[in-house]
Amino acid sequence: MDVGITAFAPDGKTLVYSTYLGGIQSEQPHSMMADNQGNLFIFGITSSVDFPVTSNAYDTTFNGGVPVSIENLPFASGTDIFVSKLSPDGTNLEASTYFGGSDNDGVNSNLKIQYGDHSKGEIYLGGDKVYLSTSTKSVNIPLVNEYQSTAGPAQNALFIRFTPDLSTLEWSTYFGGAGNQGGMGCKLNPVTGDMYFVGTTTTGAFVWPNTNSYGFTYFGGGKDGFIAAFDTATFSLKYGTYNGTADEDQNYALDIDYE
Numbered sequence: 001m002d003v004g005i006t007a008f009a010p011d012g013k014t015l016v017y018s019t020y021l022g023g024i025q026s027e028q029p030h031s032m033m034a035d036n037q038g039n040l041f042i043f044g045i046t047s048s049v050d051f052p053v054t055s056n057a058y059d060t061t062f063n064g065g066v067p068v069s070i071e072n073l074p075f076a077s078g079t080d081i082f083v084s085k086l087s088p089d090g091t092n093l094e095a096s097t098y099f100g101g102s103d104n105d106g107v108n109s110n111l112k113i114q115y116g117d118h119s120k121g122e123i124y125l126g127g128d129k130v131y132l133s134t135s136t137k138s139v140n141i142p143l144v145n146e147y148q149s150t151a152g153p154a155q156n157a158l159f160i161r162f163t164p165d166l167s168t169l170e171w172s173t174y175f176g177g178a179g180n181q182g183g184m185g186c187k188l189n190p191v192t193g194d195m196y197f198v199g200t201t202t203t204g205a206f207v208w209p210n211t212n213s214y215g216f217t218y219f220g221g222g223k224d225g226f227i228a229a230f231d232t233a234t235f236s237l238k239y240g241t242y243n244g245t246a247d248e249d250q251n252y253a254l255d256i257d258y259e
Helices: none
Strands: 003-008 015-021 027-034 040-046 068-070 073-075 080-086 093-099 122-126 129-136 156-162 169-175 181-188 194-201 224-231 237-243
Touching (some): 003 040, 015 080, 027 122, 040 129, 129 194, 194 237
Parallel strands (some): 156 181
Antiparallel strands (some): 027 040, 080 093, 122 129, 129 156, 129 181, 156 169, 181 194, 194 224
C-alpha cells in the first residue's frame, strides 16, 4: 500500500491534484497539516528502503525494524517514521526524510483498544517549526536537546521538532518509563509558545513538575491519559498531569483556548 494524497478546491468541485507517495514496501499516513503557503506536510510510517527522500533530508537512510502486520497490512522490514512536504500544486516533493532507530517507530502497537489506534500520532506546524507526537520501540533514537535520554523497556512516547525544510532535527526526546507510553496529539499555544502533548501511559511513575497538577497521582484502571507542556525555548517540561478515571482512559487529541 502507498499513501494517496488528494486535494480539492474549497467548494469540493475541482480536483487540484492527486498523487501517490511511497516505495517498494508498505506505507501508511497518520496525520497531515498545511502551512500558510499551502505546502502540505504528511507524517506516517514506511517499510520501504526506497521511500522518496530529498537530498538535504535529515536522514536519507531507512533504519529498519521488526516485521509487523498492522490491521492486516504487512510492514515486512519494520517501520520508520517519514515526514514529507508537498508543494501547493502537488507536483514537487519539497522535502522528505526518514526518522527512526533499529526497532519499529511511529506505531502505537502496545496501547491498542480500538481500530485505528495503531496509527495514532500527530504532526503540527507552529512557530515556523514541524512538531511530531508519536511512539517508538527503538532504544537508539537520535536525541537532540532531550528531556529524557533513556528509553523505557517497552513502548515510549516520542516528541520531535524539525526545521520546515526537514534538514535539521532541533529536538527529540523520549517520554515515558516503565510500562507503555504513546504520544498521540500535540498543539502549540501561540501566546505562550508552549508545546502541549497528549497521550497514554500505563505507569504511575511520572514525575510532574507541579505537585498541584490536577492528576498528580495516577488514576489507575490500566491506562491513563497524560498532558505535558514543554517550553519550546529550553525544551524543559513546564506542566504535566494525568487525566483519567479508575477505568481505562486514553487521550487522543487536544485543543487550546488561548484567548
